[in-house]
Amino acid sequence: MSAFFITSTGTEIGKTLVTAAICHQLGAAGEKVRALKPIISGITDDDWATSDSGIIADALGLPASLDTLNALSPFRYKAPLAPTMAAAAEGRTLDYGDLLKVCSGFLALDGIRLIEGVGGAFVPLSGRTLVADWIADLKLPSLMVTGSYLGTLSHSIATLEAMATRGLAVKAIVMSESAGEGHPDLYESAEALSKLVRLPVMALPRLKGDKPWTHAPDLTHLLS
Numbered sequence: 001m002s003a004f005f006i007t008s009t010g011t012e013i014g015k016t017l018v019t020a021a022i023c024h025q026l027g028a029a030g031e032k033v034r035a036l037k038p039i040i041s042g043i044t045d046d047d048w049a050t051s052d053s054g055i056i057a058d059a060l061g062l063p064a065s066l067d068t069l070n071a072l073s074p075f076r077y078k079a080p081l082a083p084t085m086a087a088a089a090e091g092r093t094l095d096y097g098d099l100l101k102v103c104s105g106f107l108a109l110d111g112i113r114l115i116e117g118v119g120g121a122f123v124p125l126s127g128r129t130l131v132a133d134w135i136a137d138l139k140l141p142s143l144m145v146t147g148s149y150l151g152t153l154s155h156s157i158a159t160l161e162a163m164a165t166r167g168l169a170v171k172a173i174v175m176s177e178s179a180g181e182g183h184p185d186l187y188e189s190a191e192a193l194s195k196l197v198r199l200p201v202m203a204l205p206r207l208k209g210d211k212p213w214t215h216a217p218d219l220t221h222l223l224s
């Protein structure tokens with residue numbers, strides 16, 4: 001069974017939405033699916049239902065318990081910052097060796113496994129270790145989530161090129177329609193990007209409802 005890393009060009013772009021949608025869709029199709037959001041910042045243990053961890057737990061049909069939170073997101077920080085900064089704000093540092101141990105345990109399990117990163121693909125985790133180093137150490141292909149805001153073409157190409165120099169494989173791109181008005185047309189931007197990067201680029205329109213990830217079009221085909 002396959003495993004994928006979900007990364008992005010930045011933060012608040014749509015990684016969790018895509019991760020939750022894929023979990024929801026695979027679960028509904030009767031597939032064994034697992035997800036891990038090992039590092040999360042901007043979270044407190046007494047209010048995490050609406051956090052990435054809470055959304056992923058919901059999409060997996062897991063109880064919103066502390067056991068679930070500890071299993072899904074063992075590296076948690078209160079400040080909504082890069083892990084290096086968020087951990088330092090608590091007088092801590094993220095133990096990268098422990099992170100890799102958690103991930104290898106998860107990747108040894110059965111089913112389709114998804115690991116959501118944190119922010120964009122070059123966010124610092126600990127010292128000079130970046131999300132891109134983490135992806136390389138896990139040897140996973142990525143799904144990259146981009147936005148549809150003006151500027152996303154350069155951000156997307158730059159991220160892909162930087163990942164390529166590190167030998168990181170990107171399977172597909174999801175262009176998730178950015179909130180607000182005045183953005184370029186989603187479908188025209190997705191088409192423009194796909195011509196430049198020779199990768200499948202799926203346009204994901206703005207989804208409605210309190211659980212938008214339940215209304216996404218099929219994303220599971222991107223994994224095959």
Ligand SMILES: Nc1ncnc2c1ncn2[C@@H]1O[C@H](COP(=O)(O)OP(=O)(O)OP(=O)(O)O)[C@@H](O)[C@H]1O
Nearest residue numbers: 011012013014015016017119176177205206207212
């Ligand atoms: N296509 C979309 N339709 C509706 N809502 C969206 C869409 N894309 C993103 N969002 C919303 O935008 C917000 C940010 O998305 P999300 O949490 O998935 O970002 P992220 O990349 O996981 O951020 P982080 O770096 O913090 O993990 C969420 O409220 C999410 O539901």
Ligand SMILES: C[C@H](N)[C@H](N)CCCCCC(=O)O
Nearest residue numbers: 011041042080081082119123
């Ligand atoms: C708080 C936020 N939603 C993410 N969890 C962390 C994003 C860190 C981004 C750091 C950076 O690229 O400047």
Ligand SMILES: [Mg+2]
Nearest residue numbers: 015016052116
């Ligand atoms: Mg997220």
